[in-house]
Amino acid sequence: MSRQVNVDVSSEVAASSPASEEIAGWVEAALDAGKVHASRDVEVAVAVVAGETIRDLNRRYRHRDRPTNVLSFPADRVAGMPDGGALFLGDIVLCAEVVAAEADAAGRPVNSHWAHLCVHGALHLGGYDHIRADEAERMEALETQVLGTFGISDPYAAIDA
Numbered sequence: 001m002s003r004q005v006n007v008d009v010s011s012e013v014a015a016s017s018p019a020s021e022e023i024a025g026w027v028e029a030a031l032d033a034g035k036v037h038a039s040r041d042v043e044v045a046v047a048v049v050a051g052e053t054i055r056d057l058n059r060r061y062r063h064r065d066r067p068t069n070v071l072s073f074p075a076d077r078v079a080g081m082p083d084g085g086a087l088f089l090g091d092i093v094l095c096a097e098v099v100a101a102e103a104d105a106a107g108r109p110v111n112s113h114w115a116h117l118c119v120h121g122a123l124h125l126g127g128y129d130h131i132r133a134d135e136a137e138r139m140e141a142l143e144t145q146v147l148g149t150f151g152i153s154d155p156y157a158a159i160d161a
């Protein structure tokens with residue numbers, strides 16, 4: 001029996017974003033590639049929000065008073081909880097406005113940028129980070145590998161002008 005990955009996607013904006021199934025596929029692929037709790041059923045919540053919402057979250061939790069593309073909030077583990085059932089990994093919050101603007105500025109397909117940020121956010125929930133250079137290298141390589149399985153080019157490669 002293989003594990004189940006449940007991704008609950010919600011949106012507070014009417015802006016164009018990928019289908020919930022696409023978002024869930026990118027998140028699941030990242031968790032699988034990162035071997036994040038590979039033997040457990042897991043759950044992730046993904047919210048697509050407006051610029052003001054993510055700005056507020058960024059200000060409250062990262063002390064940066066500006067909108068950002070993606071935030072990940074890993075769930076706290078509760079000591080003494082039984083081991084059965086799905087493990088909630090946390091929340092990924094994406095800002096539709098920022099995702100679209102960044103894709104446009106970089107000359108990348110917007111859907112590819114959505115995929116990249118979903119993968120990036122999911123890996124953060126799995127404990128991956130990019131604070132140190134070696135961590136960043138490892139995380140970026142994994143992101144590139146996952147995106148490649150969807151036919152998406154390396155988001156860190158320079159775009160030929």
